[in-house]
Amino acid sequence: MQIIKNRLLPFFVAFFLLMPFLFISKLDLMVVVNTSRTPFFDVFFAKSSALGNAITVAFVIFLVLLFRLKWLAVFLLGFITQVVIVLLLKKGLFAGELRPYLFFRMNGLLDSVVMIEGLKMRYVNTFPSGHTATIFFLVSFFALLARNRVASWVLLCVGLTVGFSRIYLFQHWYADVYFGMLFGTFSSIIAYLVVKKYPKQWHTKQIRIDFRGAIKETQNALRQLF
Numbered sequence: 001m002q003i004i005k006n007r008l009l010p011f012f013v014a015f016f017l018l019m020p021f022l023f024i025s026k027l028d029l030m031v032v033v034n035t036s037r038t039p040f041f042d043v044f045f046a047k048s049s050a051l052g053n054a055i056t057v058a059f060v061i062f063l064v065l066l067f068r069l070k071w072l073a074v075f076l077l078g079f080i081t082q083v084v085i086v087l088l089l090k091k092g093l094f095a096g097e098l099r100p101y102l103f104f105r106m107n108g109l110l111d112s113v114v115m116i117e118g119l120k121m122r123y124v125n126t127f128p129s130g131h132t133a134t135i136f137f138l139v140s141f142f143a144l145l146a147r148n149r150v151a152s153w154v155l156l157c158v159g160l161t162v163g164f165s166r167i168y169l170f171q172h173w174y175a176d177v178y179f180g181m182l183f184g185t186f187s188s189i190i191a192y193l194v195v196k197k198y199p200k201q202w203h204t205k206q207i208r209i210d211f212r213g214a215i216k217e218t219q220n221a222l223r224q225l226f
Helices: 002-023 026-034 039-052 054-064 069-093 100-106 130-146 149-168 174-197 211-225
Strands: none
Touching: 002 130, 002 149, 002 174, 026 149, 026 174, 039 054, 039 130, 039 149, 054 069, 054 130, 069 130, 069 174, 130 149, 130 174, 149 174
8 A cells, every 4th residue: 555655646635635626616617717718728638638538548558568467457457447437427327417518508508608619519428527537547557657756746747637628628527527537546546456465477477579570570571562
């Protein structure tokens, strides 16, 4: 547990400092963020939000293969845990909960905000934010792997950027994002503790990828073609 406290301390600090915002009117928060929009941040947060999708996960899996299989086990278990939690809540307990856009539209409040032109809006299944849960699982996983407090702060900032983007883009309420942060982070913690408690012999092994050989084979194949 001491390792988790040391490496994820920035995350715990962020959770504590951001908790009071849960008690502020969710409508007021959305309006305040919306009135702070700029053309630059419209593009920036639209691009940032994409970090919480499946493509990022696939890329990370490739990176994890470069480390001991223990970390691959942690990653897969944590990711599955995060997905199950999100789906149980989003599609189960809180299925049909209105996202900000539809809530504002149904209550005649759309005139108080301005939408980003061309952005596809989601209507329901708002809790929790899947993008936020995914990115916080990823950044907390790498914080555990990095063993560096500075890296943990940088990774936290990446996660917060993606989380905030979901509010900025009018896709989620603040509570959706906050609990997505919690679910994602604690999924990596649970996976780390489980793998540590039940070590396997294959955890110490590592997949060897011969990049130089692969490059040479590719070059040879290209020479034969051209």
